[in-house]
Amino acid sequence: MDPFIVCENLVKIYKVAELEVVALQGLDLMVQPGELLGIVGTSGSGKSTLLNILGGLDRPSAGHVVVNGRNLLKAPDGELDAYRRREVGFVWQQTARNLIPYLSAQENVALPMTIAGMGWTEKRAWTKELLEAVGLWEHRQHKLAQLSGGQQQRVAIAVALANKPSLLLGDEPTGELDSTTAQEILALLREMNGRYGLTTIIVTHDPQIARAVDRVVTIRDGRTSSETIKRVADVEAALAENIEASAPAPVYEEYVVVDNAGRLQIPPDLREASGIGDRVTLEATEEGVLIKPVAGENGRGGETAVSSQTEPSSQEPAEKSSWWQRWRRG
Template identity: 55%
Template sequence: MERTEPLYIECRDLFKIYKRSELEVVALRGLDLDVESGELIAIIGASGSGKSTLMNVLAGLDRPSAGQVRVGSRDLLDISDSELVMYRRLDVGFVWQATGRNLVPYLNVVDNIELPMAMAGTSTSERRTWSTELLSSLGLGDKAGRLPYQLSGGEQQRVAIAVALANRPNLLLADEPTGELDTQTAGEVFEMLRELNRTFGVTVVMVTHYPGVAHFVDRVVNIRDGRISSESYSSPTFQRQGDRVEEEYLVVDRAGRLQLPQEMTEQFGVGGLAKAGLEDGTVTIKPIGDRPRPSRGNYRRENPAS
């Protein structure tokens, strides 16, 4: 796809290795990812594929083991502890799946939203003006004095989004923000994220298993085994039924490697060996079968004659 906006996130050959006792777990293995400024993307993949690890690295909660990762003007591989604190406080907002991690239970809605601003030294009048605008944008103008337990799950997550946007970050990260919500409420939260993305121009990256997420985002990125395996983009054209057309693109990494989605390999029986070719300007991949075993003949050591 042709790039139209400057990059805000650049990951190059990104590795994250966790050491547990004497074992090493490679959560990210050479991941490459570009996200344009103002883009709204969803990251999907099986459990253990590296999605949450990537989010933690982008949030500054985990340091990468190797590679390059830049968010805006900051190099997250070479950043001081004090700079990292300011990055987490001002540059990035984070929404967790569990509402209990997002909100202070004994503070009302408006106080939850204004708390990050107070910690950043924002004036009282500016805090109140911005919190009022956020609540209005999220359809929560009449909930300002409510405590979290007095809100529905969807309302709690919308307040969590407002808290994440309190210090006007350029990047909003959301790790399974609708994991505890029903399908209808989840769709409403995704629609709200899209409206905020369009209204304020904030770059949004979220992890989700929501099946219809492609209708709400600019791009869906599939992570498999710690690296990007495929991407799908929403086409501006529509089918006759009114559904958005999704076009899927496989990612060829810098070493020339290509990962096929699991559903594709299962449907067409691609496994073991496959033949790649070029036909009329189109790259083709044809399944051949299992890898052949080398013929070793009838070699046998003979016992020497006694």
């Protein structure tokens, strides 16, 4: 099966007066059809820029980006506009970007269908199905002021699905919600992903995101830095029932991504613990590649090393940690 999204060496440069700001610098990413992906990173790392490019709201400066067979870098403006309106659903953090306050929940959901020219019978049935799916059919006549923040985001998810998109993008969709409501919204996004087969990408600072998705990609300095992949598929129950304390903790494996140019980013905690400065030495071993700091840099010797292994050593107890650092070619 071909990937749904392919980004290769993606670059985005913003020009501000005489300055150039590099938001993405050689980012690589691949997303499979129907995948539920979380993207995390610090402010300014490039994650929202990536989302805007994937949603057709912005164009990359260079590189290669294909979504569902469409080259977004080379697509004409008209084609990109049609892609944005018909194939992509957006859920934003701010209610003002998602919904029209003087319309009811039902009217907000039906509006994109009206604009797209959907027939009255189909529009009525689809609006009802979506509001039932997000649990708000009984509140369909309520205006936004009569709905809680979590209910407003549920309406926003229904609006994002109104035109039956193939790609759903969420930019900090839980950013203004309390932790319990945020869990519920993440669980709902996962449910919609499974029910309608949507490829779904959620950009967030929310630490709960790892429990809601199957893969988390970390972006640092405009590049994909690492991937965290869930190994236990019991997140739906834990999220829906809010039983974090009693649910068994999911097990994750963390991979450091090697991009197409052979670059990798060693996580800051490993760099500090290993005394890695600006340079390292590489040594091929039977287990993989040994990365060693240069003696004397950062006031540390060259004895400590970060080891690349394909599997945890058989000498280590299985209970030692559920997190293993691995290098993987992207």
